[in-house]
Amino acid sequence: MSLLSVRNLSAFYGDYQALFGIDFTLMQGETVAIIGANAAGKSTFLRAITGLVNTRSDKFNYQGNPLDGSAASKIVEMGIAMVPEGRRLFPSLSVEDNLKIGAYSGRAGKWTLQRVYEMFPKLRERSEVSGTSLSGGEQQMVAIGRALMANPDLLLCDELSLGLAPIIIKDIYDALPAIKAEGVSLLVVEQDINQALAIADRFYCFQEGRITLSGSPEDSSKANIATAYFGRSQ
Amino acid sequence: MIEWINSIVQGVLTGGLYALFATGLAIIFGVMRLINITHGDLIVLAAFVAMVIIETTGLNPFLSMLAVLPIMFVFGYFLQRGILNFTLGDDLLPPLLVTFGLSIVIQNVLLQIFSADSQRLKVGSIETTSLHLTNNLAVGVFPLIIFVTAVVLIIILQYIFNSTDIGRAFRATSDDPTTAQLMGINNKHIFGLAMGVAMVLVGIAGVFLAIRTNFDPSIGPSRLLYAFEAVIMGGMGSLWGTLAGGIILGVAQNIGAKLDPGWQILAGHIAFLIVLIFRPRGLFPRTFDE
Numbered sequence: 457m458s459l460l461s462v463r464n465l466s467a468f469y470g471d472y473q474a475l476f477g478i479d480f481t482l483m484q485g486e487t488v489a490i491i492g493a494n495a496a497g498k499s500t501f502l503r504a505i506t507g508l509v510n511t512r513s514d515k516f517n518y519q520g521n522p523l524d525g526s527a528a529s530k531i532v533e534m535g536i537a538m539v540p541e542g543r544r545l546f547p548s549l550s551v552e553d554n555l556k557i558g559a560y561s562g563r564a565g566k567w568t569l570q571r572v573y574e575m576f577p578k579l580r581e582r583s584e585v586s587g588t589s590l591s592g593g594e595q596q597m598v599a600i601g602r603a604l605m606a607n608p609d610l611l612l613c614d615e616l617s618l619g620l621a622p623i624i625i626k627d628i629y630d631a632l633p634a635i636k637a638e639g640v641s642l643l644v645v646e647q648d649i650n651q652a653l654a655i656a657d658r659f660y661c662f663q664e665g666r667i668t669l670s671g672s673p674e675d676s677s678k679a680n681i682a683t684a685y686f687g688r689s690q
Numbered sequence: 691m692i693e694w695i696n697s698i699v700q701g702v703l704t705g706g707l708y709a710l711f712a713t714g715l716a717i718i719f720g721v722m723r724l725i726n727i728t729h730g731d732l733i734v735l736a737a738f739v740a741m742v743i744i745e746t747t748g749l750n751p752f753l754s755m756l757a758v759l760p761i762m763f764v765f766g767y768f769l770q771r772g773i774l775n776f777t778l779g780d781d782l783l784p785p786l787l788v789t790f791g792l793s794i795v796i797q798n799v800l801l802q803i804f805s806a807d808s809q810r811l812k813v814g815s816i817e818t819t820s821l822h823l824t825n826n827l828a829v830g831v832f833p834l835i836i837f838v839t840a841v842v843l844i845i846i847l848q849y850i851f852n853s854t855d856i857g858r859a860f861r862a863t864s865d866d867p868t869t870a871q872l873m874g875i876n877n878k879h880i881f882g883l884a885m886g887v888a889m890v891l892v893g894i895a896g897v898f899l900a901i902r903t904n905f906d907p908s909i910g911p912s913r914l915l916y917a918f919e920a921v922i923m924g925g926m927g928s929l930w931g932t933l934a935g936g937i938i939l940g941v942a943q944n945i946g947a948k949l950d951p952g953w954q955i956l957a958g959h960i961a962f963l964i965v966l967i968f969r970p971r972g973l974f975p976r977t978f979d980e
Contacts, residue, residue: 506872532874544869546862557858561874606874 457484459610459641460505463515467497467504474500474509475665482610487632487642489652491685492662498645499541501662502612505643506531506538519609532561537608541615541645543599545587552583554598558605565607566638572601575631593624600631604640611635613644617651629655649681661685692826694948699829701944705920705937706837707902710895711913712920712932713843714888719926721864721884724774725782727789730914731796732889736762736896737905738800741809751811751901759893766889767882774885775878793910800907808904817901836898840936843891844929850887851929860884919962925972934973938965 460482467475475497482488490498503509505518507528516523518534526534537558545554555572573580576597582590587598596616603611613632617625625648632655636642646652653659653673661669661684669676669684711733718726726732739761743754773792777784813832820828851857863870863880870877899905899913919939924931939958946957965973 508868508871527876528868528871529874529876532872538872540869540872544866546865546869548861548865549858553858553861556855557862557870557873557875560855560859602873 458482458517459484459486459519460643461515461517463513465501465504465511465513465516467500468510468512469500473665475504475511478667480660480667482641482643484609485636485639485641486657487636487644487655489656489659490643490645490662491647491649491652491659491681493647493685495664496662497665498662499614500665502538502614502643502645505536505612532606532608533563535563535607535609536612537603537606537610538612539596539599539603539614539616541618543592543595545595545598545602547586547588549587550584551579551587551590551598554587555579555601555605558602559607561606563607567604567607569605572604575604575634576601591624592620593627596620596624596628597631600628600635604635608640610641610643613642613646615645615647617646617648625651649685653681663687692824694945696827697944697948698941699823699827700833701941702937703829703833703837704940704944705933706833706840706940707895707898708916708920708936708939709840709933710836710843710891710898710936711917712924712936713840713847713929714891714895715914715917716921716924716926716929716932717847717884717888717891719921721860722770722774722778722881723782723864724778724785725789727786727914728793728796728910729789729892729917730912731793731800731910732762732892733896733899733913734905734907734910735796735800736889736893737809737811737900738804738907739893740811740897740900741804744811751813751897755894755897758897759890762889762893762896763886766892767886769889770885771878771882775881778881793914797907797910804907806906806908808906809900810904811897811900813901832902836902839894839898840933843894844933847887847929856880856883916958919958923962923965923969923972925974928972928974931972931974935965938962 458481462478462480465475465478466473490501492498500509504511505523507526511524513524518536521534549557555569578594579597579601587595616628629651632642644652656673658672660667661681669680715726715729718724736758740751740754740758743749743757744751774785777788816832819831821831822828851860859875859880862873863875863877867877916939920932920935923935923938938961942961943954943958947954
């Protein structure tokens with residue numbers, strides 16, 4: 457079943473057009489990666505889904521309901537949660553309060569504080585300290601846990617590896633299959649091609665606001681991906 | 691010696707009223723980052739709302755709060771959603787200008803309806819009843835009620851901000867309004883609720899002010915000044931700091947008045963300047979950053 461269905465989507469920051477004619481589909485239970493260089497429009501696409509930028513489209517549906525024009529605060533109630541680029545934890549809240557605020561929308565489901573602590577035991581030990589006093593990897597765990605507390609059907613992950621050491625990135629990405637196993641579909645935006653393609657069922661490559669390649673990682677040659685990513689053969 | 695102790699004790703109690711003036715201002719600044727120039731006039735507006743309710747229903751001024759506070763909450767919510775939300779953004783100037791304009795409008799509307807005559811709410815003997823702590827030292831029951839009310843309200847607000855879903859939403863929205871939306875928080879609604887809560891505090895302050903002293907449509911700006919000084923001394927958004935700021939202001943004014951009756955107001959401003967020189971960021975960290 458199609459979870460997210462997009463046809464001919466454009467996105468705008470004021471007068472500036474950041475996305476052009478995006479056609480995109482994400483099926484229930486899938487992990488889809490969006491790869492691309494800086495300023496390719498990857499994060500803008502996630503911001504479009506979450507209602508943070510203005511959009512225009514022929515079709516922009518989530519579980520059959522239109523996303524166009526929905527307030528950002530309503531998107532969570534529809535079942536979409538986001539791990540934003542740079543983690544964006546709330547500095548005045550403790551780790552536990554950062555996790556609890558994720559459940560603000562009140563969506564019922566399997567993810568509770570207890571489940572998040574089981575997935576990331578380090579967070580339980582540091583539950584009372586400010587979220588922003590943690591290491592980058594621990595902050596990323598809080599950001600993922602906070603999104604899961606909303607009990608989403610679709611989890612948007614924006615640049616999970618940004619600014620993290622390789623060993624920490626591995627820990628973070630190792631958590632994703634367990635999340636998927638709980639029935640959560642994943643849309644992962646990532647500059648690290650290898651990391652993204654290793655976990656994805658399918659991928660889309662963005663360049664200058666347009667999709668330049670899509671398919672499954674197995675069916676696409678490295679040369680084709682490099683051309684779509686950089687705009688020329690490497 | 692006992693006269694100086696008396697001045698300090700009376701100053702502490704006066705500080706309770708100043709803290710009541712200032713707590714709403716601290717919440718508005720802490721959550722919305724909005725500098726509300728009309729705050730003092732809203733306190734006076736609440737006093738007039740109470741006066742009208744008392745004249746209409748014959749209620750005791752304390753009981754009139756049962757009507758005044760919900761009215762002020764609803765007024766605050768729609769003031770924020772209908773006007774002030776549109777002024778919020780990276781630029782601090784629009785809210786300053788709009789609330790300055792509102793201040794003038796409120797003063798003139800009150801003047802038009804109620805005239806410049808001085809008013810006062812009467813609660814009977816409690817206004818003049820004292821508790822004798824020693825043979826030479828007495829405190830007024832009503833100032834004590836105001837002070838205890840300020841302390842209890844701050845305890846309640848601290849609980850709300852630190853331990854409830856809505857308090858977490860207030861703090862999260864204050865930290866990062868964009869990311870707060872990704873949590874399902876409707877910023878506009880949250881800001882409306884925060885202004886509603888602030889206006890409840892304004893309502894309490896307005897009724898107590900109207901019982902304690904004469905009021906007329908023109909006294910709002912001086913109340914704003916005391917509230918600002920208490921908030922800034924306290925740390926621009928710390929609730930306990932706001933109480934401390936109010937107490938410093940009240941004590942300084944009473945000691946100034948003891949030295950020379952003409953120095954009362956000036957002494958408060960000098961205390962404010964001294965705190966700013968030594969602690970330019972205020973005495974306490976912000977409640978909303980804890």
